Amino acid sequence: MEKKGILTVVSGFSGAGKGTLMKELLARYPETYALSISATTRNPREGEVDGREYFFKTREEFEKMIAKDELIEYAKYVENYYGTPRDYVETKLDEGKDVILEIEIQGALKVKEAFPDTLLLFVTPPTAGELKNRLIGRGTETMDVIESRMRRACEEAEGMDRYDYLVINDDLEECVERMHEIIRGEHDRSFRNKEFMKSIKEDLERLKGED
Amino acid sequence: MEKKGILTVVSGFSGAGKGTLMKELLARYPETYALSISATTRNPREGEVDGREYFFKTREEFEKMIAKDELIEYAKYVENYYGTPRDYVETKLDEGKDVILEIEIQGALKVKEAFPDTLLLFVTPPTAGELKNRLIGRGTETMDVIESRMRRACEEAEGMDRYDYLVINDDLEECVERMHEIIRGEHDRSFRNKEFMKSIKEDLERLKGED
Numbered sequence: 001m002e003k004k005g006i007l008t009v010v011s012g013f014s015g016a017g018k019g020t021l022m023k024e025l026l027a028r029y030p031e032t033y034a035l036s037i038s039a040t041t042r043n044p045r046e047g048e049v050d051g052r053e054y055f056f057k058t059r060e061e062f063e064k065m066i067a068k069d070e071l072i073e074y075a076k077y078v079e080n081y082y083g084t085p086r087d088y089v090e091t092k093l094d095e096g097k098d099v100i101l102e103i104e105i106q107g108a109l110k111v112k113e114a115f116p117d118t119l120l121l122f123v124t125p126p127t128a129g130e131l132k133n134r135l136i137g138r139g140t141e142t143m144d145v146i147e148s149r150m151r152r153a154c155e156e157a158e159g160m161d162r163y164d165y166l167v168i169n170d171d172l173e174e175c176v177e178r179m180h181e182i183i184r185g186e187h188d189r190s191f192r193n194k195e196f197m198k199s200i201k202e203d204l205e206r207l208k209g210e211d
Numbered sequence: 212m213e214k215k216g217i218l219t220v221v222s223g224f225s226g227a228g229k230g231t232l233m234k235e236l237l238a239r240y241p242e243t244y245a246l247s248i249s250a251t252t253r254n255p256r257e258g259e260v261d262g263r264e265y266f267f268k269t270r271e272e273f274e275k276m277i278a279k280d281e282l283i284e285y286a287k288y289v290e291n292y293y294g295t296p297r298d299y300v301e302t303k304l305d306e307g308k309d310v311i312l313e314i315e316i317q318g319a320l321k322v323k324e325a326f327p328d329t330l331l332l333f334v335t336p337p338t339a340g341e342l343k344n345r346l347i348g349r350g351t352e353t354m355d356v357i358e359s360r361m362r363r364a365c366e367e368a369e370g371m372d373r374y375d376y377l378v379i380n381d382d383l384e385e386c387v388e389r390m391h392e393i394i395r396g397e398h399d400r401s402f403r404n405k406e407f408m409k410s411i412k413e414d415l416e417r418l419k420g421e422d
Contacts, residue, residue: 128411128414129414131411132414135418150419151419157412161408164400165399166401178396185396188379190371190375193377197368197372200368201368201369201371203340204339207343
């Protein structure tokens with residue numbers, strides 16, 4: 001019903017398979033979705049293409065984008081900036097594409113502040129036991145690595161309640177379809193269809209006047 | 212994910228085809244849904260069976276149900292009571308059935324008050340023009356009938372914003388699937404999965420302790 005796209009932020013536990021999930025969603029419904037492309041000041045790795053994996057920027061360019069409010073959100077990790085260019089997202093939404101953006105919780109909440117209609121999805125393994133297995137890995141990790149994953153998962157879990165939906169990633173096929181259905185269902189939300197409701201009401205008022 | 216059923220209230224413009232829609236939804240997914248059966252003091256019509264179309268009650272029985280808080284909501288139309296028995300709804304929800312309840316807006320809002328997790332769906336024709344056609348009918352209606360429909364539709368339209376989702380009834384098949392998807396998607400809402408989130412968090416805390 002609602003023709004404008006919905007901005008969907010996807011977060012989730014590390015190792016929950018967000019990347020694969022989104023790649024599959026995009027591959028299956030290329031007309032429906034667009035993946036938001038982040039800007040970053042880090043150097044391109046081999047095989048990465050500017051405007052496909054990232055928009056690669058110098059520090060000066062990135063800071064100019066910040067100053068001009070051209071980023072919906074940004075953060076600095078290990079001396080490098082990462083951010084979401086506003087222009088790309090807004091253009092795609094206006095084209096009617098549902099835009100998918102993968103970022104962690106702090107970024108997700110900033111996006112929700114800038115675009116209150118943003119849909120927040122949290123990807124999680126089906127059970128706590130499964131999450132445990134993914135955190136511990138194949139027994140080849142050092143205690144340091146496991147502890148750091150554990151701390152991170154605890155932080156991630158704290159934010160889960162702030163998300164609109166939980167998406168269980170057990171079977172990839174099933175998970176992609178659930179995510180697609182959730183986003184499609186959201187298009188029918190009343191608050192996303194204010195124009196439609198307004199036009200129905202106006203028409204009824206006009207009809208009443210014609211009696 | 213969430214195993215307990217969701218209570219869904221369906222309202223909508225008169226003539227929007229709610230009855231047919233729900234009959235088809237139930238026929239297609241009999242394991243998933245249960246239709247809430249109203250209690251009433253009106254006399255059974257030919258072919259109506261107690262416990263199928265309605266629970267038929269005497270006025271004394273009905274008023275006893277009111278006194279004992281056995282109805283989620285009730286109203287009186289033309290000297291007859293109509294209401295939603297709490298017991299039937301709660302039993303079906305506990306069995307994991309999604310319970311569908313067709314009532315008008317005043318009742319819908321009362322149900323939402325008693326069960327805040329209730330999902331409110333509003334069924335509407337696809338366009339204001341189509342609604343107009345359905346209101347005016349085939350040109351065989353008296354002005355009185357049309358005026359009364361118009362007034363009613365205006366009242367119904369006023370409440371639309373209070374519903375969670377709008378369901379466009381254009382093509383029946385499509386509409387049934389949309390409704391099914393919306394309700395299924397709602398099962399993945401974070402606030403309906405507090406137990407799941409709690410268990411994930413507790414398990415992570417325990418894991419951290421085991422380091």
